[in-house]
Amino acid sequence: MMRRAVVLCLGLLASPVVAQEDPASAALRAKGLLEEAAVALDHAQGARDRVAALTQTVKAYEAGLAALRTGLRQAAIREKALTQELNSAQGQVADLLASLLTIGRSPAPVQLTHPDGPTGTARAGMILSEVSPALQAEADTLARDLDEVKTLRALQQTAADTLREGLRGAQEARTALSAAISDRTDLPTKFTADPVKTAVLVASSESLGSFADNLGQIVAGEELEGGPDVHEQRGMLELPVQGTILRAAGQPDAAGIVRPGWVIATAPGALVTTPAAATIRYLGPLLDYGNVMIIEPGPGILFVLAGMEQVYGEVGQVLPAGHPLGxxxxAGVAQGEILTQADTGQNTETLYLEVRENQEPVDPDEWFKTDKE
Structure with missing residues (x-):
């Protein structure tokens, strides 16, 4: 019986211990980010440049919500793993406790004797003295795991309220940002677009590339010289939206269609901003791409962004870096879907990003920084 107890104890102690990130702390830090974003929203309403302040506020909400969803996913995974470990160890612990109880109920004279005589008795005592600390360590580990499970479950129970508050704050910031952009009148204009020529070009274009290459035809009158130049920032630009690259340039989609740009997965309602100072060459619906924004960050260079629900600005405007595009x-995702997104960790919207140089598509990897770097 004693030998069985020792074997069970050593079996429990031999289980591998894997260091894991603390998901509860990560989720709490994300909650702090959302609280800071709420404070920033209050301050942004009275800021001198409300568009810039609200843009940063919306991005802060996006970062906080993304971090909270990540923390909650990790918490759910960790809680499930701990529960499985505790359930699997339950039988072993029960057998071990039963063995020890049997030993404890044995009469004292019996405990002090051993079939092999005094030497065996001494060895048995040494084994028990080694097992006791191990049992205490295992009990401490189980207690910590149980406490962590309780903490993780409590964290997940309060997640819905935290996410809803963050979503409401983010939507309020988006609404305020849209109003601030509509009220803005201080942006310079490089040229004016002819609406008739624009409509003709839209109707006659058979592809995104051909449309972008002929944008010079829609200018009404003379176009002002000068403007932004992005060549020195080649390879160092941030993505125009918070998200992950779903398909790289030249990678076929499920239907086998190959495009020269990136497909970026984003969260619902994500804000799209200018990667660099640029002139708006076109905005509006085009072909089957939904709303399209084409900006010119430098001579002969076009950034094409497609798939937005809303687009901001007017053709010909010169936008500073980081200015909202759409x-x-x-953005108005149903409350019931919030936790689903947290569970799956999947971004549900996609933005198409194409870069064209001198009327030829180039891999956006030449211009934008990615996680691989």
């Missing part, structure tokens, strides 16, 4: 679909 928002992705799904």
């Amino acid at each position: 928002m992705m679909h799904g």
Whole structure:
């Protein structure tokens, strides 16, 4: 019986211990980010440049919501793993406790004797003295795991309220940002677009590339010289939206269609901003791409962004770096979908990004920084 107890104890102690990130702390830090974003929203309403302040506020909400969803996913995974470990160890612990109880109920004279005589008795005592600390360590580990499970479950129970508050704050910031952009009148204009020529070009274009290459035809009158130049920032630009690259340039989609740009997965309602100072060459619906924004950050260079629900600005305006271009679909996602997104960790919207140089598509990897760097 004693030997069985020792074997069970050593089996429990031999289980591998894997260091894991603390998901509860990560989720709490994300909650702090959302609280800071709420404070920033209050301050942005009275800021001198409300568009810039609200843009940063919306991005702060997006970062906080993304971090909270990540923390909650990790918490759910960790809680499930701990529960499985505790359930699997339950039988072993029960057998071990039963063995020890049997030993404890044995009469004292019996405990002090051993079939092999005094030497065996001494060895048995040494084994028990080694097992006791191990049992205490295992009990401490189980207690910590149980406490962590309780903490993780409590964290997930309060997640819905935290996410809803963050979503409401983000939507309020988006609404305020849209109003601030509509009220803005201080942006310079490089040229004016002819609406008739624009409509003709839209109707006659058979592809995104051909449309972009003929944008010079829609200018009404003379176009002002000068403007932004992005050549020195080649390879160092941030993505125009918070998200992950779903398909690289030249990678076929499920239907086998190959495009020269990136497909970027984003959260619903994500804000799209200018990667660099640029002139708006076109904005509006085009072909089957939904709303399209084409900006010119430098001579002969075009950034094409497609798939937004809303687009901001007017053709010919010169925008500073980081200025809002539009928002992705799904800003008003239903409350019931929030936790689903947290569970799956999947971004549900996609933005198409194409870069064209001298009327030829180039891999956006030449211009934008990615996680691989």
